[in-house]
Amino acid sequence: MSLIVQKFGGTSVANAEKIRAAARRAIRAQQEGNQVVVVVSAMGKQTDALVDLAKELCDDPPAREMDMLLSTGEQVSVALMAMAIHALGQRAVSLTGAQIGIRTDSSHTRARIKSISTDRLKKLLDEGNIIIAAGFQGIDEDFNITTLGRGGSDTTAVALAAVLSADVCEIYTDVDGVFTTDPRVVAEARKLDRVSHDEMLELASLGAGVMHSRSIEFGKKFNVPIHVRNSGSFGDEPGTIIGTHAESTDRAVSGAALTKSEARITILGVPDQPGMTYSFFSKLAAENVAVDMIVQNVGAGGQADLSFTVLEADLSKSLAAVNKAASEMGVAGVTHDESVAKVSIVGLGMATQTGVADRMFRALAEDGINIQAITTSDIKVSALVSREQAVAALRAVHSEFELDRPPRDRVAFGERIAAGGKVDAVDIVARLQRMEDLTIENISLDQTQAQVTLFNVPDQPGIAASIFEAIAAEEILVDMIVQSTGHNELADVSFTVPRSDLAHSLEVVETLAGQLGGEITHVPTVDILTVKGIGIRSHTGVGLRMFRALSEAGINVEMINTSEVRVNVVVDSTKGRAALLALQKAFEDVLE
């Protein structure tokens, strides 16, 4: 018998009428011959209201009590949903996370699922019940209530779909599906028919709040087809399928996203020697700070600048930790900017096309938007801009890549869910032992690249655009790009290109340096190491583990790029092999 998981977000259960409509939808799915599990969020803005109430009583509420409080929101809605189904003449049983047996670790307010027991669920389903499961919550070993982080009901839903081998996990929300960017910010945003797991992982972690990013990790790991749809539509209009395929193969960019609540810290003049990066990040990890966009490039005279972003709320404790470490290590200085935003473009097609990043940089420059830092991965480019210009930046890139227009070779929605292809049961059970563990797909060494750095160029709009336009005009495929700023109104831009294109790239850059100012260095052979997997960013320890392993092996990190699904580091080409071995060893327990 087929099984469907339906998740209803806060706005979709905001009042009695909406709960009744959701109940009807669940009943309809059951009458169509499916077993049905419904996952619900707290009603409307109830979770926000509870957070505000807690803050009225306590500036820094204990995380355990926060979870106790927030979990009540979902407990209200499961009971009401079960009652609504009962009133419509069908059988439903509501269950809290604890009653389902959703076991998590003990990190309150951001717990990760360890296991889910299915016996009770299967029995209730076989008896003809619709199960109403509370989203966002679980219990730890000691029966403490935990929550999975804001937006976590999506993760409950996809995790339940995975353990029950559901045919589809439907996410009902207040928009028609996943859009090219937040439709409430950019009115021209277009609904995507489909989006690939990797793209959605990047988009979600880069600010597309429509899905909790960890739910996509589950979707990818366990091959659960996810269908995001509008709970307000009466018919069966298709939403967006998040699955293995992207919407189009010829489009370089599928979507754009914005993260507004970030702050930047730059450490200037870090001695360019092994262990430095690790020293800083281990101090931040000790303060429980999650570091986001990490940008490091080799500067002049054996010194490097290291920039990264943290959540604005973590800025003061991060600065305290960094300043302390900086004074011990004798760096040139620390600067910060508390009002930045990150705008990103994401697309699978980017990995193989030239001239994507430069278009983004030019679009920003044309609107007078200065880029403070750049990082890339094979499927995304992120630029840090001032927060005042954030929305303008998002609009500029959305329109530059014509995201409002459907791609020419669109894969039609009609292929529907079957395209997901379920994994066999034995495989799932084996992998479920580790549920939300970090999984490293592979660690690779790329020995094909050379590195070019243009340093001390003026920090003003249009610099990155000019550089990468000139490179793209020569059809040179740039792999990593790293830009940082933060001192004397000058910026450093580093990038890697195939070794065979080095001479050509240098000619281009030399002409530019003549016009823009700035000095050039290059390294004819660099080695790039990539750790790729699921949960890379939400497992904050990954970067740290990498930097520690390299530091212990005496290997200097010259350039860093991070994204949701991978971390790239550049090392000296004589050290690539040793670095690969060190990383393989460091991640041996989680390598697939």
Ligand code: ADP
């Ligand atoms: P729910 O309560 O149903 O979980 P959320 O508020 O968490 O709903 O997510 C839906 C919201 O996500 C939309 O109202 C929209 O403003 C926002 N959003 C951000 N980025 C996107 C995007 N790329 N596509 C669709 N919605 C997005």
Ligand code: ASP
């Ligand atoms: N109610 C929780 C929140 O508002 C979980 C969710 O809605 O997904 O974050």
Ligand code: MG
């Ligand atoms: Mg949500």
